[in-house]
Amino acid sequence: MTIYFLPNERRVNWLARLAGGYNLFIPVKAGNGVHWQRFEKEQVDLDALALKEIRAAEPIKSFLFSPRERVALFPEPLEEPADGKPALLFGVKGCDLRGLAVHQKMFLEGEFADPFYSKRLKETVLIGADCPEPKDSCFCNLVGLKPYTVDGVDLVLSVIDEGWLVEVVSERGAKLIEGENWQPAAERQISKRDAQRQQAEGVLQQRNPKPLNPNLPQVIAERTNDEKFWAEAAKDCVECFGCLMTCPTCFCFLLYDQAKGDKVERTKVWDACYMAMYARVGGGANPRAKFIKRFINRFHCKFMHGKNQHGFYFCSGCGRCFTACMGKIDIRNIIGRL
Amino acid sequence: MNNPYQPIPTKILDVIEETPNIRTFVLKPEKEIPFLAGQFVELTIPGFGEAPFTPSSSHFEREVLEMTIMRVGRATGALFTKKPGDLLGIRGPYGKPYPLKEFEGRDIYIVGGGVGLAPLRALFLALVHEINKYGRIFLRYGARTPKDIVYKKQLKEWEKIKKVDIDLSVDSADEPWERKVGVVTCLMDEIPCDVKKSVAVVCGPPIMMKFVTKKLLDAGFPGKSIYLSMEMNMSCGLGQCGHCRLGPYFTCKDGPVLTWEQIKDIEEPFL
Ligand SMILES: Cc1cc2nc3c(=O)[nH]c(=O)nc-3n(C[C@H](O)[C@H](O)[C@H](O)COP(=O)(O)OP(=O)(O)OC[C@H]3O[C@@H](n4cnc5c(N)ncnc54)[C@H](O)[C@@H]3O)c2cc1C
Numbered sequence: 160m161t162i163y164f165l166p167n168e169r170r171v172n173w174l175a176r177l178a179g180g181y182n183l184f185i186p187v188k189a190g191n192g193v194h195w196q197r198f199e200k201e202q203v204d205l206d207a208l209a210l211k212e213i214r215a216a217e218p219i220k221s222f223l224f225s226p227r228e229r230v231a232l233f234p235e236p237l238e239e240p241a242d243g244k245p246a247l248l249f250g251v252k253g254c255d256l257r258g259l260a261v262h263q264k265m266f267l268e269g270e271f272a273d274p275f276y277s278k279r280l281k282e283t284v285l286i287g288a289d290c291p292e293p294k295d296s297c298f299c300n301l302v303g304l305k306p307y308t309v310d311g312v313d314l315v316l317s318v319i320d321e322g323w324l325v326e327v328v329s330e331r332g333a334k335l336i337e338g339e340n341w342q343p344a345a346e347r348q349i350s351k352r353d354a355q356r357q358q359a360e361g362v363l364q365q366r367n368p369k370p371l372n373p374n375l376p377q378v379i380a381e382r383t384n385d386e387k388f389w390a391e392a393a394k395d396c397v398e399c400f401g402c403l404m405t406c407p408t409c410f411c412f413l414l415y416d417q418a419k420g421d422k423v424e425r426t427k428v429w430d431a432c433y434m435a436m437y438a439r440v441g442g443g444a445n446p447r448a449k450f451i452k453r454f455i456n457r458f459h460c461k462f463m464h465g466k467n468q469h470g471f472y473f474c475s476g477c478g479r480c481f482t483a484c485m486g487k488i489d490i491r492n493i494i495g496r497l
Numbered sequence: 498m499n500n501p502y503q504p505i506p507t508k509i510l511d512v513i514e515e516t517p518n519i520r521t522f523v524l525k526p527e528k529e530i531p532f533l534a535g536q537f538v539e540l541t542i543p544g545f546g547e548a549p550f551t552p553s554s555s556h557f558e559r560e561v562l563e564m565t566i567m568r569v570g571r572a573t574g575a576l577f578t579k580k581p582g583d584l585l586g587i588r589g590p591y592g593k594p595y596p597l598k599e600f601e602g603r604d605i606y607i608v609g610g611g612v613g614l615a616p617l618r619a620l621f622l623a624l625v626h627e628i629n630k631y632g633r634i635f636l637r638y639g640a641r642t643p644k645d646i647v648y649k650k651q652l653k654e655w656e657k658i659k660k661v662d663i664d665l666s667v668d669s670a671d672e673p674w675e676r677k678v679g680v681v682t683c684l685m686d687e688i689p690c691d692v693k694k695s696v697a698v699v700c701g702p703p704i705m706m707k708f709v710t711k712k713l714l715d716a717g718f719p720g721k722s723i724y725l726s727m728e729m730n731m732s733c734g735l736g737q738c739g740h741c742r743l744g745p746y747f748t749c750k751d752g753p754v755l756t757w758e759q760i761k762d763i764e765e766p767f768l
Pocket residue numbers: 436437438439440441442443537548549550551552564565566567568569570571572573574612615616727728729730731753
């Protein structure tokens with residue numbers, strides 16, 4: 160597909176134009192991290208725009224699979240949600256897309272599709288951005304991902320010194336760059352982008368040189384009862400659930416009902432398999448009453464069932480889980496030892 | 498919008514007291530629920546949440562559903578305050594039905610414990626509705642005491658059906674009782690069918706399922722002919738929320754009935 164070049168001085172105009180049609184969210188540097196922020200033309204500080212930095216602290220899942228969402232009313236059903244301005248996420252990383260791939264499998268491809276998720280996903284515009292500066296927490300290379308996006312987004316953006324390179328991926332993406340008098344990128348600029356990408360891959364390779372065991376799903380199955388191994392792996396865990404709450408691929412939720420006068424409101428909220436009540440059944444029996452079983456469950460989910468049933472690990476290598484972890488438990492070390 | 502989280506308003510027509518803590522709710526949903534024996538629904542108890550239950554009535558009669566429910570906690574506790582005329586909600590049906598096609602021409606050996614007879618009644622009624630398609634039907638049912646036996650009257654009627662063979666036991670008899678005393682496996686010392694060609698269907702408390710399965714395997718039933726109702730925590734019923742995971746399965750979509758062959762490698766499949 161064609162790659163275009165946008166010189167630095169024209170970036171704000173383009174962003175402002177995008178913000179006209181969408182709820183535009185951009186990643187910005189704040190504190191020691193990167194966070195999603197709504198783009199406001201008056202306030203925007205292009206120096207704070209964090210396109211070269213790694214993924215934001217918050218996974219993009221929050222935009223699509225809301226931490227809490229009303230999904231039904233009873234007895235009168237919920238009305239069709241009103242059409243608002245759709246979201247445009249500007250600067251989505253390769254690892255973010257693994258989360259979407261998992262949710263695609265879980266929420267859309269089974270017998271019952273989630274109509275709310277489906278609608279939001281269709282409406283949300285995604286503009287990918289390369290990751291030229293992977294950090295210590297990144298290990299996307301171990302789970303089969305690259306530090307840049309090529310598809311699954313509408314446009315792919317790469318930052319070079321003199322401006323932005325924008326590669327058109329979808330028809331919707333092509334519309335986003337209409338009417339700005341875009342110049343095709345020069346060979347030299349594209350080579351620069353490719354060199355940056357290669358360099359980033361090299362950095363990841365250097366930091367995470369040892370590939371995962373190619374039989375990881377089977378090894379996890381076999382080691383499930385190796386209590387010594389798991390007790391050692393979990394020994395610093397304080398059961399804060401931060402690892403699951405920040406994880407872009409986690410999909411678990413709970414439906415809960417609340418009485419509102421003579422009506423009932425049903426809300427879908429994120430849930431986490433590390434919670435003691437998660438698998439408890441009526442009357443009190445619990446297949447994972449012991450925490451260690453719940454700890455192992457996460458590895459089953461992400462590195463065994465995900466891979467066996469859908470062909471890819473339910474992990475993006477984003478490193479959010481151990482960045483959030485009170486016990487500094489690096490998931491990469493645990494799966495690396497299996 | 499086809500909203501899978503939206504329950505269908507459902508009126509309670511009748512409440513039948515089966516035992517001190519088990520009741521059968523006769524329900525009329527606003528729209529027919531096209532369930533087949535073995536499938537389940539999510540029942541909304543307004544203001545108290547949802548819980549999964551298997552219809553216990555015949556799937557040849559779907560305008561009115563019956564569900565036989567034991568009071569164990571919050572949602573079922575609230576349900577037990579409901580009376581005829583009150584409103585509930587239903588979503589479903591979910592999960593896989595019993596593969597009745599595969600049962601054709603074979604003897605069917607059904608073992609139930611406690612309220613576990615509820616889903617088995619849906620199966621039993623579907624089988625006797627077309628009894629010529631199947632071999633003999635054996636029903637072995639155990640309850641704690643004579644008071645805890647569900648469907649007392651119906652059991653007597655069913656015993657009169659040709660090709661049907663019923664045997665009952667109670668763990669302990671605190672009132673006059675003519676049949677066996679002992680856990681339900683005491684009814685299984687002799688299994689009067691050709692185990693290699695028959696199917697076994699089991700539903701009951703986990704500990705009962707564990708021992709009954711062992712007994713069936715010892716008797717020679719192949720693992721793929723033993724159908725077990727697996728009770729896991731469920732929230733969505735749709736295969737999305739993760740709660741009902743049992744090994745590689747989501748019991749709400751791959752189950753709730755799974756064969757022993759499917760679950761035998763799972764560590765402690767019975768809670
Ligand atoms: C497929 C299937 C079919 C079934 N069919 C039948 C049937 O035909 N008849 C029958 O009697 N039973 C049946 N059951 C069992 C029935 O679903 C349970 O008995 C019922 O869900 C119990 O609900 P409860 O709220 O009364 O029990 P509780 O023990 O109060 O609660 C059980 C549920 O609520 C959660 N919970 C409880 N307290 C809390 C708390 N404080 N915080 C957070 N979560 C909490 C638990 O995690 C669990 O999800 C079936 C179950 C399944 C899976």
